[in-house]
Amino acid sequence: MAGDPGGTSSGADVTDDQGTGTSGGTAGTGGMTARTLTALLLGAMLLFGIVRITANVYSYIADRHGTGVEVAASTAWMLEGTALAAWVIMLVPCWFTVRTIRPPRFGLPATVLIHALLVIPVSLGHIALMVAFRTAAWWLTGGSYHFGSPEGDPVLYEFRKDVSTYAELIFILFLVQWLVARYAAPPAEKPAPATLAVGDGSITHHLPIAEIEHVAAAGNYVEIAWRGQRLLHRATMTGIEEELMSAGFARIHRSRLVRRDAVRRVVTHKSGDFDVEMESGETLRGSRRFRGNLETG
Structure with a gap:
């Protein structure tokens, strides 16, 4: 009988930037806050609870x-409506109970x-509220409840129904809180690409290391x-x-480094030396002494 709620890129020296996304966080993609989502x-x-009590009526x-026994529709609606109203109020302690007593804070067996x-206390609270609401409803209509x-x-009768309603309710509240927590969690920020600061007179180029194909010695400089x-x-x-070794670069010659994932083909000669074809199409000579560097790291 008792109802329930149901249970800018500008030249070679500027790194491309991307704007901050709005696919998550407390505002989400549509500007909705976590509080609005909860509501x-x-x-x-x-609404689901109202649909259920309509069927129950x-x-x-x-x-x-x-x-x-003939029962007036108004009487049935007062019975089911007061039961639902009592559960709506009990949602408040149930909400905080579910938020506190849940995995992983408590193990699953302990939570259950x-x-x-x-x-037991939730059901007693629901019954007390329901009886109070019904007493007031009958008094307002000139009768007595x-x-x-x-x-x-009657307490045991209502308790048996409340057990299943409570189990359904805490499960739904857990799902609601889980969905809101996922929605409100800030989006994972992509780490800024590692860069190499290269001075060129008064200009400092910040080159994304992942875009550097290879490096060669050039006297007191590197190219x-x-x-x-x-x-x-x-x-x-x-x-x-x-500086570049941890970013996936390997020395293939005493005067040359290459980015491993920019290597497209390696051709080894009889002498043990080898040629490395890069993604740009350029071919670089490697020394047999460093051949193993392309296979490790």
């Missing part, structure tokens, strides 16, 4: 008619056990191949190697 989900639960009338015990049940003790250009950078091969 909408709880509103959907209430006519089912109750039909069942009583089958036993020879605690909620199995909590159903007697708390009873079709069979046995950096980037987007089809050659940029001179004052550094030693040893120093640049230490």
Whole structure:
């Protein structure tokens, strides 16, 4: 009988930037806040509860008619409506209970056990509210309400129904809180691409390391191949190697480094030396001493 809520790129020296996305966070893609989403989900639960008690009303009338007792639709609506209203109020403690007593804060067995015990005070609170609402409703309509049940003790009768309603309710509230938490979580920020600062007079180029194809020694400088250009950078091969090694670069010659994932083909000669064909189409000579560097790291 009791109802429930249902259960800018400008030249070679500027790195391309991307604007901050709006695919997540507390505002989401449509500008909706997490609080608004929560209200909408709880509103959907209430709407579902109204649909259920509507079915319960006519089912109750039909069942009583089958036993020879005629019940007015207004009476059935007051019975089911007050039960739903009591559950709406009990949503508040249930919401905080579910938010507190849940995995991983508590293990699943402990969570189930605690909620199995909590159903007792929750049910008693629901029954007390329901009786109070019904007493007030009958008084307003000029009648009096007697708390009873079709069979046995009315408290036990209502408790048996509340157990299933509570189990359904905490499961739905857990899903609502999980959805809101996922919606409100800030989007994972993509790490800024690693760059190499290359001085060119008064200009400092910040080159994305992932776009550097290879590096070659050039006297007191190194020559950096980037987007089809050659940029001179004052550094030693040893120093640049230490800086780029962790970014997937390998030395193939005492005077040359290549980015491993820019290598398209390796041709090994009888002498053990080899040629490396890069993604740009350029072919670089490698020394047999460094052949293994392309296969490790």
